[in-house]
Amino acid sequence: MKYDNAMSTRQIDSISLPVTSPGTQRQLKVIRYGNPGARPSAYLQTALHADEIPGMLVLHHLDGLLYEADKAGNVSGAVVLVPVANPVGLSQYIRGHLSGRFELGNGVNFNRNYPNVTDEVANRVSSGLSHAADENVALIRQHVSTVVAEHPAPDEVSFMRKTLLMLACDADICLDLHCDAEAVMHVYLGTPLWPDAMDLPAQLGSEATLLAEVSGGHPFDEAAGGIWWSLAKRFPDFPIPPACLSATVELRGGRNVSHGLARRDADNLFRFLIRRGLIEGDPGPLPELLAAAMPLEGVDTVQAPCAGVVVYLKEPGDHVTAGEAVLEIVDPWSDAPDSSVTRVCSRVSGVMYSHRSDRLTRPGQTLCRIAGADPLPDRVGVNLLSD
Ligand SMILES: [Zn+2]
The missing domain is CATH 2.40.50.100 (RNA polymerase II/Efflux pump adaptor protein, barrel-sandwich hybrid domain)
Structure with missing residues (x-):
């Protein structure tokens, strides 16, 4: 397929990460569909652990589906894709072997320690909350974006973490695509999102759905989604819904990379986005959930x-x-x-x-x-x- 961005809302941004050693500079590439500020909005990223490849192929196929929908004028919301979320990890080759998951410089897992801005956002919104849930959502989103933007990020990896969260933190839907070692499709979700988010694992054919309110380590999905239920607990007198459907999707095992699987997964994500109102069209009947959610x-x-x-x-x-x-x-x-x-x-x-x-x-x-x-x-x- 030949992409012609002039005929579509498809935009590509390149965000440079800070130079970590002279002579090298890495970028995050961001693909955007839809008009700026359109709602609902979705953010999808893949390969945060670097050596988890299935999601890269899934986003390749999803990009094609979105492009066709966009050309037909059917993208009514906004979709942001980051097909390579961790160029730092992707550079970690040791004797021919890609070593993802942990930053080699300090041994820290790439999917831990995302900025936790709950305290600061709580301070800034406390006097402005009302009894209108949609007004609270707008107020909180505005402050979350500001506080994340102000978060110090002196080095390449902390800047990468902050930038990914900046891109995701005001989205209605945030999907972090990973894979396990050898596995069936499974999904991690925040407990407060259940059962409203059931259409995600049902559409994906997930064989296990795991729920946690706080899983520990402050991973990406909880940084984007968990702030909503943290604030709801702090301000019980005001309506604060879980306004970001944030999930970690485990696309089976690391070797499950094929056009057949990736096309199916991309098609299911596309149908999910249709059902959630980002794309106009018929999502078809929702498949039955294969397995009840478990804690x-x-x-x-x-x-x-x-x-x-x-x-x-x-x-x-x-x-x-x-x-x-x-x-x-x-x-x-x-x-x-x-x-x-x-x-x-x-x-x-x-x-x-x-x-x-x-x-x-x-x-x-x-x-x-x-x-x-x-x-x-x-x-x-x-x-x-x-x-
Ligand atoms: Zn992972």
């Missing part, structure tokens, strides 16, 4: 009790029952064959939605995740995200 506190993160070779007895998408063996660890160094195999069981009944891709483990590594219905005692009140 993130109910996820059994199965740990390796010992070192050895991991043999999975269950695969992502399989349903397991509490007490059922989900994997074995074989110790190749064992003195006797009958003592070389350790079976590991699930603590919960539910769907195994992801497991690691490597097959050698060390004690304490999280090997797989199973979505149970009830909070597990050791998952309540703790950081729910993995490193």
Whole structure:
């Protein structure tokens, strides 16, 4: 397809990140559809962890769908795409291997530590809130944008974090597209967004939906969406709805990159945007939700009790029952064959939605995740995200 931006609302911005070493400068590329200020608005980014590739192909196909819709005059809201959200991480090649997820310079996860502006926004809006929810939403959005813009960002990665949040923080919909190691489609959402946001996992064919109000570490999706329920708690006398449907979408496993899957996912995101009023058209019937939403506190993160070779007895998408063996660890160094195999069981009944891709483990590594219905005692009140 030949893009002709002169015939469309499609605009491309390039935002330069601060120079971190002489002779290098990286950019964020931002693709925009729709008239400035149009509502509803959606923000979609991908590859925040850098080595998570499926979303890049999904946004490529979604861009094509949006372009066609735009040419037909059917983009009534505004859509912002950031198809490569982390050019810093993408540069981290070590001996031929792309090393994403953590910033090599300091070991910090790229999806943690987003600016938390709740306190400052609360200070600025406290005297201006009213009993009209839509007025409160407009007031809060205006101050969130200002306070994020004022947030100090002295280095390349903090500037990148701040810029991504700036692009997302006043959107009605914010979708952060990731992937897991080996996994089925699954979605993380803020608990206050449920069940209103059910159309997202239903349309995507998500096989697990995990809900948390605060998961710990202040990841991107909670920085964009969580401020709404934080402010609602601070100001219980005023109506403050969860005005940003913010989600982390895990597009299966890292190797699930194909035109077939990406076209299907892009088509489902496009239908979701139609249903949410950003694009004119018929979204078709909403597919049935494949699996009930579960609390993130109910996820059994199965740990390796010992070192050895991991043999999975269950695969992502399989349903397991509490007490059922989900994997074995074989110790190749064992003195006797009958003592070389350790079976590991699930603590919960539910769907195994992801497991690691490597097959050698060390004690304490999280090997797989199973979505149970009830909070597990050791998952309540703790950081729910993995490193
Ligand atoms: Zn990720």
